[in-house]
Amino acid sequence: MELTHVPPKATDAFPPGPPHRWWGLPLLRAMRADYLGFTAGLQQAHGDLTRMRLVKEQAYDLFTADLVREALVDHADALVRWQRGIEVFEQVFGQSVLVTEGETWQRQRRMLHAAFTPRRVAGYAALMREAAHGALDAAVPPGEREALVDMDALWTRVAMDVILRTLFSSRVEADARDAAAAVQVLSETAMREMFWPVTLPDWLPLPGKAAKRQALRLLKGLVGHHIEARRREGDTPREDLLAHLLALRDEATGASLSEAEVFDQCMVSFQAGHETSATALLWWSRLMAEDAAALQRALAEVDTVLAGREPRPEDLPTLPWLGATLKEAMRLYPPVAAIMTRRTTREITLGGHRIPRGALLRITPWVLQRDPRVWEAPGEFRPERFMPGAPPLPRGAWMPFGTGPRVCIGQHFATLEMTLVAAMLLQRYTWRLPAGALPAQPVLNVTLRPRGGVRLLLSRRSAAVAAGR
Structure with a gap:
């Protein structure tokens, strides 16, 4: 309506x-x-x-x-x-595209657009799949058919690995683990500080300040290390996001991003590119566990379309139900x-x-996104709202990536990443809530996460079933 x-x-x-x-x-x-x-x-x-x-x-x-x-x-x-x-x-x-205004923002946005077009983002698909392989294959220990899995840890590992590979062509287990923890600290800190008129100096011996300092040092050190290593490589060809950032030129002036701008854009891509995708996938997997029919339909669609092969960017239009479940999850829990x-x-x-x-x-x-005048039964998980042929929605009624000139520049990246790794999870497992699982309670810390995380029982699927045989 x-x-x-x-x-x-x-x-x-x-x-x-x-x-x-x-x-x-x-x-x-x-x-x-x-x-x-x-x-x-x-x-x-x-x-x-x-x-x-x-x-x-x-x-x-x-x-x-x-x-x-x-x-x-x-x-x-x-x-x-x-x-x-x-x-x-x-x-x-810093002074990244997420923060700047006026002419500076317009120049940065214009330049960065070239690094996030659908065609450019499709080139990261192989890196996304590589990142998902190890974590998804190991979610249920070898030799076991089923396991109770901490989905928060799983999706955080996958999304962090994706951003490390696509941004820096690198993956270090310790980096991913420590960086994920630092991101959570900074999100919780930011939410608290927004309700104060000023930010008190971080050197003060106040609750949370030491953790914030440590988290900032860790993330800035990690990003700075990768950028410095890349500059030492010289002309070694790369196809990751950092290489594209370093190669960007302003069409109007021919100028490149400054060293500070490259660093700041990497910080945005690193934190925002990991946390929002992991959070969306966490809610999606929880909602699918609560709706056996939706999960079975997604399993059947993935099996039919992919027939056991890995998902590719061109598969997204042929996986409409999977896409609809992801969109509906982001409607309920943006x-x-x-x-x-x-x-x-x-x-x-x-x-x-x-x-x-x-x-x-x-x-x-x-x-x-829960307005009952627009969404029938707004609190219910109904992916059919986003299927082809469904009644059109008012423009702006669904806006997990924002709208207007400031719409999220990474929305194509996030959509591709979430669809590919969700399809890969479906190829490997079916899942359900454990007995006695409590209703999910959302907690807002810049991103919206379920209190206490999500634990699901993942069961291995046979290779023959996933391949449609």
């Missing part, structure tokens, strides 16, 4: 919202305790466009696809990233479920309301 959006006449009246008491500090405490629950309740109580005062800020929440597109597409030139979020992310990502915030640089109009210069606009995919 598509919502019909007819912009009303502009008004100076404020949209509805919660009462402003004690400078909005009770609202901030409620958001910090349960951001997703608070935001969902905000829409239910006050409607699709709400306003609240938080200390000196005016914050507007947008709860329909039309309002989101009106903001991020129609008024893209009047928005910048939320400065507090940028301050937090800049500590890890890896980036919230904290998509922009600041207006001039007055704009949204939903008929004048939004002043300097206001904060907050977008929460968790709420948008």
Whole structure:
């Protein structure tokens, strides 16, 4: 069902919202305790466009696809990233495309686009498959038919191996293990720090600061080591992402990325490219374990289409059910479920309301992608929503990769990676929840992860069955 959006006449009246008491500090405490629950309740109580005062800020929440597109597409030139979020992310990502604004961002985005086109990304498929082989084959110990597997650890290992191979043509088990732990530390730290007006110096002896310092040193040291090793190699030909970053030239000026920019883009690719894919696959495997019919249909599709051979980029259109299950998993549990915030640089109009210069606009995919006016039974796992022939969705109703000019530049990479490794898991195993498994509880730490992880019983499939014989 598509919502019909007819912009009303502009008004100076404020949209509805919660009462402003004690400078909005009770609202901030409620958001910090349960951001997703608070935001969902905000829409239910006050409607699709709400306003609240938080200390000196005016914050507007947008709860329909039309309002989101009106903001991020129609008024893209009047928005910048939320400065507090940028301050937090800049500590890890420097002046990368995730952080910069204006002409710098436009130049970086223009240059980086060439490294992430569907054709270029398809060239990484072999590296993705190589990365998945070892971890998936070893998920159930040799000689055993079934095992209880920590899926969080499995998908983290696969995704970390993928990014190490595609970014640096390298794989070191210790690097992958330590880097994965560092990424989790930084995600948890970033979520906490966003709710403070300033970031206290990392040298202070405060809870979490030592772990943050160690995690930053580890990731920056790892990335810096690989870049320095590549520069020492000279003209040795490579086909990984780092080689493409070093070779990029601005079509307008002929200039390359600076050393600092190459480092910062590698940091973004390393952390974001690993964590979001691993998180999406974790939710997907849990949801498939809960829906035996969906899992069996995916097994049959993979067996029929691939007949035992490895999946390739050109197979994606011929695996529509598998693709639909991944999309539905990202609808229910978007890896980036919230904290998509922009600041207006001039007055704009949204939903008929004048939004002043300097206001904060907050977008929460968790709420948008569970709107019962768009999604029938929004809390249920129904992959058929994304199958060919299904009713069309409003533009922007499904946005795990964002929308507008700032849409995730790595979405083709992530889609290919997730589809290939999911198909490879299906070729090897079927799975189910262990007896007594508790319902999944999402926890927001920049990415949305299930509390306590996911443990599933994986059972080996015979080679003959997977090959369709």
